Amino acid sequence: MKTETKLVHFSEGIELESGEKLNSFDLMLETYGELNEGKSNAILLCHAFSGNHHAAGSSEDFGTGWWDQLVGPGKSIDTNKYFIVCCNNLGGCAGSSGPSSINPSSQKIFGKSFPQVSVLDWVNSQKMLMDKLNIECWHFVAGGSLGGMQALQWSISYPDKVKKAGIFAAAAKSSSQNIAMNEVARESIRKDENFHNGNYYEHDVIPKNGLKTARMLGHITYLSEEHMDSRFGRKFQDEGSKVEESVSFEVENYLQYKGEQFSELFDANSYILMTKVMDSYDAGKSKTLDEALKDVKAEFLIVGFYSDWLYPPERGKEIQIAAMNNNIKSSFVVLQGDHGHDSFLFNSETYSNLITNFIES
Amino acid sequence: MAIKLSKIINSWVPENSKVIDFGCGDGSLLKELFENKQVLGYGVEINDIKIEKCIEKGIPVIKLDIDKGLNDFMSSNFDLSIMAKSIQCLKNPDLALNRMLELSKRCVVTLPNLGYWRCRINLASGKMPITPELPSSWYETENIHLCTIKDFENLCLKENIRIKDKVFINRNGDQGGLSKINPNLFAVEGVYLLER
Numbered sequence: 001m002k003t004e005t006k007l008v009h010f011s012e013g014i015e016l017e018s019g020e021k022l023n024s025f026d027l028m029l030e031t032y033g034e035l036n037e038g039k040s041n042a043i044l045l046c047h048a049f050s051g052n053h054h055a056a057g058s059s060e061d062f063g064t065g066w067w068d069q070l071v072g073p074g075k076s077i078d079t080n081k082y083f084i085v086c087c088n089n090l091g092g093c094a095g096s097s098g099p100s101s102i103n104p105s106s107q108k109i110f111g112k113s114f115p116q117v118s119v120l121d122w123v124n125s126q127k128m129l130m131d132k133l134n135i136e137c138w139h140f141v142a143g144g145s146l147g148g149m150q151a152l153q154w155s156i157s158y159p160d161k162v163k164k165a166g167i168f169a170a171a172a173k174s175s176s177q178n179i180a181m182n183e184v185a186r187e188s189i190r191k192d193e194n195f196h197n198g199n200y201y202e203h204d205v206i207p208k209n210g211l212k213t214a215r216m217l218g219h220i221t222y223l224s225e226e227h228m229d230s231r232f233g234r235k236f237q238d239e240g241s242k243v244e245e246s247v248s249f250e251v252e253n254y255l256q257y258k259g260e261q262f263s264e265l266f267d268a269n270s271y272i273l274m275t276k277v278m279d280s281y282d283a284g285k286s287k288t289l290d291e292a293l294k295d296v297k298a299e300f301l302i303v304g305f306y307s308d309w310l311y312p313p314e315r316g317k318e319i320q321i322a323a324m325n326n327n328i329k330s331s332f333v334v335l336q337g338d339h340g341h342d343s344f345l346f347n348s349e350t351y352s353n354l355i356t357n358f359i360e361s
Numbered sequence: 362m363a364i365k366l367s368k369i370i371n372s373w374v375p376e377n378s379k380v381i382d383f384g385c386g387d388g389s390l391l392k393e394l395f396e397n398k399q400v401l402g403y404g405v406e407i408n409d410i411k412i413e414k415c416i417e418k419g420i421p422v423i424k425l426d427i428d429k430g431l432n433d434f435m436s437s438n439f440d441l442s443i444m445a446k447s448i449q450c451l452k453n454p455d456l457a458l459n460r461m462l463e464l465s466k467r468c469v470v471t472l473p474n475l476g477y478w479r480c481r482i483n484l485a486s487g488k489m490p491i492t493p494e495l496p497s498s499w500y501e502t503e504n505i506h507l508c509t510i511k512d513f514e515n516l517c518l519k520e521n522i523r524i525k526d527k528v529f530i531n532r533n534g535d536q537g538g539l540s541k542i543n544p545n546l547f548a549v550e551g552v553y554l555l556e557r
Contacts, residue, residue, distance in 0.1 A: 301416070317433065320423060324437045327379065327401055333412055333424040350409045354416055361419040 001072060001079045003057055004031045007095060008132060014090075014125055020115040024104055027129055028053050028095025029087035032071065033079040035135070042135045043077060043359075044126060045086040046143030046150035048344075049218075049274050050266060052094035055086040062094070069347035076352035077142075077359065085133065090125050091117045091273045099269030100201070111269060112198030119146070119281045123153045130161070140359050141298075142166030144344030145311065146274070149281050152319065155298040156283060162298040166355060169308050169344040171315035172289050172322070173282040178310065181221055182275035185214035189268045198269050211268045212259035219258050224307035224340030289322040296323070300330035301358040303351065305337030305344065331358070364535050366445060366552065367393035369528050370469055373554050374398050378440035381405065381465065383427050384447035388415035395420070405430070428452050431460040439465035446471055446550075450503045455516060458555070462522065467556045476509030476545040477532075493532075494549045510545040517555065526554040 006029060013023040030053045035042060045055050047066060054062035056071035056079065070076040071084060088096040091114065099114040130138070141154045141162050148170025155165045174182075189195060192210030196203050220228075232251035284292045302320050304313030313334040323330035335351055337343025367390050374380065378400045382391050385404025388411075394400045404415050404422040415422035425433070427444075428451055442465035448454045449472055461468040473494045474480075480490035489499040495507070508516075510529070517524055529548035531540035539547040 299421070321433060321436065324403060324434065329401070329419075329421045331412075331416055331421045331423065333409075333422070335409075350413065353413045357413055357417040361417055 001032055001057055002034060005029070005053070005059070008129060010125075010128055010132075012128075014121065014128065016115055017118040017120045018116055022090075022097065022115060025090060025097040025125070026095070026101070027087045027090070027097075027125060029085060029129065030054055030056075031086075032056055032084040033082055035083040035133075039134070039136055040139060041082045042133075042138055043082045043084045044130070044138050044141045044154070045071065045077075045084060046122070046126070046141065046147035046154075047086065047089065048143065048145035048147045049278060050262070050271070051147070052092060053086050053088040053096075054094070055084070066345060069345065070352060070355065076347070076355045077140075078356075082139070082359075085129070085135075087126060087129060089117075089122045089274075091270060091277070093267035093270040098267065099198070099273060100267040109201045111201055114269065114273065116273060116276055118277055119149050119153050120157065122150055122277070123157050126150070126154075127158060127161070136161075138162050140164045140166060142168070142355075143170075144168040145170055145341065146278050146281075148344075149278075149283070152283055153281075155296045155300070156292055159295045159297040164301070164358060165298045166301050166303075166358065167316065167319060168303045169305055169311050169316075169341055170302075170319075171311045172284060172292075172319050174279050175315075179279045181217065181310075182279055185217055186272050186275055188213040188217070189272060192268075195268065198272075200268070206263075207268045208263045211266065211271060212263040214271060215262040215266075216255045216259040219255060221310045222340055222342045224309065224338075226307060227338055227340055230338075283319075289318065290325050293322050293326045293328060296326060296328050298328075299358075300328060301354065302330065302332040303344070303354065304332070304334045305340070306334055307337050307339065308341040308343060310341040364530065365393075366390060366471065367397070369552050370394065370443065371397055373467070373469065373526065374400060374441055377401070379438065380441045380443065381434060381437070381439050382443040382445070383431075383461075384444060384450075385411075385415065385420070385422065387411050388418045388420035388422065390443070390445065391415075391420045392418050427457070431457060431464070434464050437464065440467070441465055442468040444468065444470050446473065448472055449506045449508065451506065454506050455520060458516070458522060459520060462555065462557045467525065467554060469552070469554055470513075471550060471552045472513060473504070473507065473550055474510045474545065474548050475507045476511060477549050478546050479532075481546075492549070510548060510551050513551065513553070517553075522555050522557060524553055525556050528552040 011024050051066045054065045055067045056065040073080050088094040091098045093100050099110050103110045141151045148167040151165045155162045189210035192207035194205040195207040235250040237250045237253040302316045304316035320332035380400045380402040383405045391402035442461040451457050479492045483490035529540045529544040530550040
């Protein structure tokens, strides 16, 4: 698989939805495959909440790509046929400009002063990237969860630039329950004594415990009750526990381990910023979703998963109904999915076939 | 020669109509209506393999149990809804008919005719009918609300549903012969265009 990883600089900066401006910024991206002569085979993958630009294959820094099960040579999204682009979103912490990067004007770490961005800002920055890559139209823009929100927003913001959109395990807006969960996560970080109001870099510490707890909570919302029961049940952890704290049930050990691992890799300010992006998204904004979709030209494939209780299938159906009211060629399929909200990351025969058939039809 | 459903429906569908096909299978009917009449068609199907085939054909499809999901499309302003060979599988065929005529101006319903003479012979010999059109045993059939042509037309009358057009299919799959004279006895299938 032909893979390129690069950092693209945008000296022109970007006006953000909040009214603030970033005078310049960087986007870290990875591409797979090759752009054909007609430039008709470009696909944009949008990452979810804590994802990054590394969607497929294996890398030293990021391990296996977040969508490696579906993206690669001969896979559902075939890198032999398509030129696939994935970038770390603005505000992230995997190479693109974000709270943990240096502010070029002050030469200090942005920290809390990094402006709040939004799904629309992400889409706008990806559009700037698209122009730099000389791509005229995406054959397919896709993502799961927060990535699905970006795919939806792409079709709204740039109707002539997207042929097909894949909106998986997503919603047109976060629910009150989603926001509530995120607020608990944020509060946990903010209350960590090492948070220092977001300026922990200056103190040379990280709010590790807060971030760990936030991730543990998040992780529960990504899985389903059924999946947790079948995977962990009420099994006790054996002596070879991976964490030091005393844990008795296997599920506790698992969450401790996942939280611990994550808290060492992710930036707490990025975490807060990303949850805010998710909470604030509303495809309809001041209008109704029906009105928001009125200029969309893309075809939709909306997929939900029965076991997803974070963005349950009902949220996808709302998009489908608004799409049908606007005569958009849109399909809505609910799949079993064993992994709760995370199901969009995993390959299954039907899921894979649906995506391939949709891209190729 | 057997007449295709798409051929019958073709004359009932204006160009560029917005159509929803409940129980659309692999999307063949919608595909033909798209090719002939440029309809914007949505299929509703519950089987994943059939759904994959719809998407392969470029036919938009919604995975849904028709029994539960008829209320979801009330706002979409369809010109025509189609329910081919499915109404007898629903829990409430009468409610479904009414819903279809709320969400679309007209609807097409096709149903197997339990009044067909072979079915009657089966019943006369004391057994549930098993015919080429109704091949399953009583314990494994999905057809929980079978009716005769007469029964169906009586229901339409009772519900104030107007039969705008109808076509009867005989055992050879065409419209000729005795099925025209006495459809309740000789037709294996009725195809109706309904409106309110």
